[in-house]
Amino acid sequence: MNRCDQARRLFDALWDDEVTQAEREWLEGHLGACPACRHAYEQYARTLEAVAALPRVETSRDLAERALAAARRAQPVPDRLAVAPPTPRWVPVTAAAALVLVTLALLLPTISPRVGTRPGGSLTARVEPAPVGGPRLLATAGPSPAAAPGATLADSLFDRSEDVEFILDPVVLHRGRARPAGNLPAGVQAEQVVISF
């Protein structure tokens, strides 16, 4: 490649001011010495100056209002790619079962001292507002409630405005499916758990 070809390959970079200092010095030296390349660069620069100097095309002043009116009329096209695949049916069942499991896991340590103490009897976990000092969690086996030692819960956890009662039937979880418990684990005999707030 001769020097003129080399110089002309740098015209774009020179115009965009993307030449290195060394390239600029070399190119300016060459353009000073080579009338043909100097003339070619002048034509190149004049062309691009003329392009840049083309008058701006004006849009109408009320374009914003027209665009807004047209945009309000336009109906958005639904993104067909963004439609989520249908949720598998087993997901809610698994979620419900997991919720029950977590609830039981949280409650079992609290009521465990009484579980299994009276075979065949019903198991009841009862939280009742205490007259003084906040509610106490009571775990009862059979009809007679008894206080669980050290089971006092924080008062701020409870809304005393209305009593709410949760009754949890024992279930057995198998592969994400819950079914009523026919046989409870060894050592656990209960029919339901009742929690009153």
Add this chain to the structure above:
Amino acid sequence: MGRVAEDDDRAFTELVRRFQGRVGNLIARVLNDRENVDDLAQEVFVRVFVHRRNYRRGSRFSTWVFTIAANLAKNEIRRRVRRRNWFSLDALTEVLSDSLPQLADPTESREQGLEREQLQGTLARAIATVPEKYRLALVLRDIEGLAYEEIADVLGLPGGTVRSRINRARAMLQRKLQPLLRKQDVP
């Protein structure tokens, strides 16, 4: 743009006012069509509004709006070429021979004004005859003054491809304008 996404009409009209000049100019220069520039610019902003919730916060709004305008201009070129093929060459010839708006210079004589108009008309037609893929890059760079990186984002191309397209477009344009430039060289 965040306010536009929340259906703020005033924010949208402000956004249109801020960008309508650049969007209109881009479309007019790529298509060499001043007659329909309002309708096409309006279509760009309608698309901005319809897809306002797809705009990625943090990215440059100008890049997004130029991408929409460039795609619309490309589609319009193709639509016009199809129409030309179906009907006649006259419609396209009419579109390409569109005269440009001139800003009157009070010190300019009538002859000088006519000469300048003629030169600008020739230049606009020359740009319009550069192949579409080179033309868009050229207009974005040499008329709208976008950086190479932003043009790459707008056109969805690598930076090297953008540079090569702009260089080729400049060379094509210079070749097309060579006779005119030679004539001007004559004292």
